[in-house]
Every structure is written in C-alpha cells, then in structure tokens.
Amino acid sequence: MKVLLVSANTEKINMPALPLGLACVAAAARGAGHDVLMLDLMFETDAEAALGKIIAEFQPECIGISVRNIDDQNMEPPMFLLEKVKDVVAACRDLSNAPIVLGGAGYSIFPESALTYLGADMGIEGDGEIVFPALLSRLEDGADPSGLPGLYLPDADPPRAKIFVEKLDRFPLPDTGIMSSSASKNQDPWIPVQTRRGCALKCSYCSTPAIEGTTLRKRSPAMVAAWLQTCVAAGYKNFFFVDNTFNLPLVYAKEICRRILEKGLNMRWRCIIYPKNVDEELVKLMAAAGCGQISLGFETGSEQMLKNFNKRFSLEDIRQTSALFAHHGIERMGFLLLGGPGETRESVEESLAFADSLQLDALRLTAGIRIYPNTQLAETAVNQGIISAQDDMLQPTFYLARGLESWLPERLKKWAATRPNVIM
Secondary structure, eight states, rough: OOOEEEEEEOOOOOOOOOHHHHHHHHHHHHHTTOOEEEGGGGGGGOOOHHHHHHHHHHSSEEEEEEEEEEEEEOOSSOTTHHHHHHHHHHHHEEEOOOOOOOOSSSHHHHHHHHHHHHHHEEEESHHHHHHHHHHHHHHHHHHTTTTTEEOOTTTTOOOOOOOOOSOGGSSSSOHHHHHHHHHOOOOOEEEOOOOOEEOOOOOOOOOOOHHHHHOEOOOHHHHHHHHHHHHHHHHHEEEOOOSSSSTHHHHHHHHHHHHHHHTTTTEEEEEEEEESSHHHHHHHHHHHHHHEEEEEEEEOOOHHHHHHHOOOOOOHHHHHHHOOOOOOTTTEEEEEEEEOOOHHHHHHHHHHHHHHHHTTTTTEEEEEEEETTHHHHHHHHHHHTSSTTTTTHHHOEEEOOTTTTHHHEEEEHHHHOOOOOOOO
C-alpha cells in the first residue's frame, strides 16, 4: 500500500524538532511491506504546495498525519497550533480521496476531541508501530478497521484499550534516510533519541502517562548504541535524548553512556535529568560520552510546592544534582513552573531566590500551568470551578492560583529583566 506520512508540526520555539515518532512509524510500516514516503512540514514555506506536489506524484492510498503539539503552553497569550493542522487535513482532503489517519503525542492526549476538531477519518492513540501497520492491512483488504486497539473513529463507540508494547526492541529504529530530508534543511540539526517510554512518577500536571503510559519500557543499550553509530557514520554529531528522565533507572543510564564510549562515538548530546538518583559516576560517564547540556526539571524552589506537584525530591537533591553537573562542566538549564495549586507570592519569591542560588546557565520561566485531561491538576481545577467536568480541555486551558493573576506576570518580567540567563 502506498502511504504518505506527514509531520504537521511547525513550532520552533525551543528548537526545530525532527519527527522521530513519525519516522519510527514509517520504519514499522515499511517493515510490513508498504511503500512509505514522509513529508516534514517544519521547513516548508508553503505547506499546501508541498502537499500538492507529493500527493500528485505519489498518489497515496492512505495519509497519516502526526500531531505533536496542541498549543505552545504559553498562557499569555496561548497559541493554538491545531488550527494549522486542520488546514493540513483539509488540504489533504481536497487533494486526495485517501483515508486520513491521525497520531502522535498531542493526538494521544485528546484522541476524541482532536479527531472531531480536525475532521480526519480516524486516529490512533498510543504506540503506533503496531496498530498502524495492522490498520493498513485492513484498509488494503477492504476490511472493517474498527476494533483495533486505540483506534478512534468518528461517532463510534470507544475503542479497545490502546497498546503500550513492553519490549521496545520489537520496534525498528528509523534508518537515517527517513529523516535526512528534514535534517538537511536544518542548519544545526539535533537528532532526537528515545531510549525508553513511560513514566510512573505521576507529577500532578504531566501528560506523559496519556502519551506513553505509566510503565517504563526500555530499548536495549546495544540497540541504541548501534543506531547512534549509524547516525554518526552518516555525518550527524548532535543528539537530544528526549526521554523524560534520562537518569532513571540509574544503571540503565550508565550503560547507555558506556556503550557510547565503547564505540568511540564522536557526538555531543543533551538530555533531561530528574534531580534525584544522580551520582558522580553517572555525571563523569555522561561528560566523557559527550553530554554538554542537561535540562534540570525541578519546576519550583519551594518545598511545599514540590509536594503539591507530587515531586519525589527535595531542594537539597536539586542543589546536589546541579552542583555535580556544574563541577564536571556540563551546562544546566532549569525550569520554574509557577502558579500551580497552593502557590503564593511567598512561594514564588522562594523559587526565584532558589533559582538564583543555583547559578544556572539558563532558566526558563513559565507562569500558569496547562491543564491536561486525566491529571491531578485537572481534578483540582474541576473542584475549584476553574473548568467543568465536561470540558475536553482541547482549547488551551491554564491553572493560575487565585490572587496571582496580575501580580505574577509583572513580577517575573521585572525579575528577568536584570538576569540575561533567563528565558520567558
């Protein structure tokens, strides 16, 4: 079957993200014997023209569209990114009679409401590498696609439970050719690497469980290192480990670093660190293996707010972790997520003072927290009357503790104005 996969994401706020998830689905569909092309709209100046050209030439029998981001998570004002995706779906509909299938991280958070809003034919929630090839087989045979795990159809009963496959080594990693077109248009491409999926930490606001589940699933370090070696041999040098917590489990993180060192890979990379369960051996291994920057996800400098967020570390854990990375010359980027349940002016000031004390290389400030379905934050927002229990939350909806609405944004602007390392 001829399959066109489209990455609809064009958001470049942090860095232009290459479509790793879609590339993994492309690899799985190719492995199942389908003829697959992938189009990344990130660097296309005219999305409709690019779609028109590839659809006219390729004549796809199925079109898959990846939805990465719903909005920019910025409260003042929010940018609703699905409007552009809706235009992509409409263009595909005008240009082809092929069924249109949605997927991706953003889609998995809002499978029903996003399908309705975007007007596609169906959507897949959860790991797409298993369900999408199975769907293609049914479409090819003219069979009824309903009943597949995590497959949503308009105006249909809820689907069977979505699939989260335990052994990620079952999924092929994409060859470098799949993402080469996207990377070639990026002046400084950072190749995304995902070694594990799922998170059981249950932070009060986090959407990861909806996207990846709560069970940690890992690729074998040998498979990861072999793929990295292929990428380095193809000329790529910069890599971003997109795992939510690179250092969990600790033994696994160390093994990834050792495999990179054993292969002598000339690469530099960055990752996300949970500010606990870090020791000096890990940091030394990371530095030796080419890690140059970490994102330190501590979110607050208030002990009470750490508890409110359901964080499982203390301010002292953050201090020690930050100091270890600084000592070994690895840049640290921190994040403050301000305005959550229980936040006060006093706790905000605690957080700002704490962030100053860490002497970070960069710090990103966010006022207000995006509310996602099926989270503790959503439950709190319903109980406080901020949203209703029937609100699907697809349109950007934020939590900001009462009494901080006018004070917090102005306080952060004033504080950031004298600190060149701060990003808002």
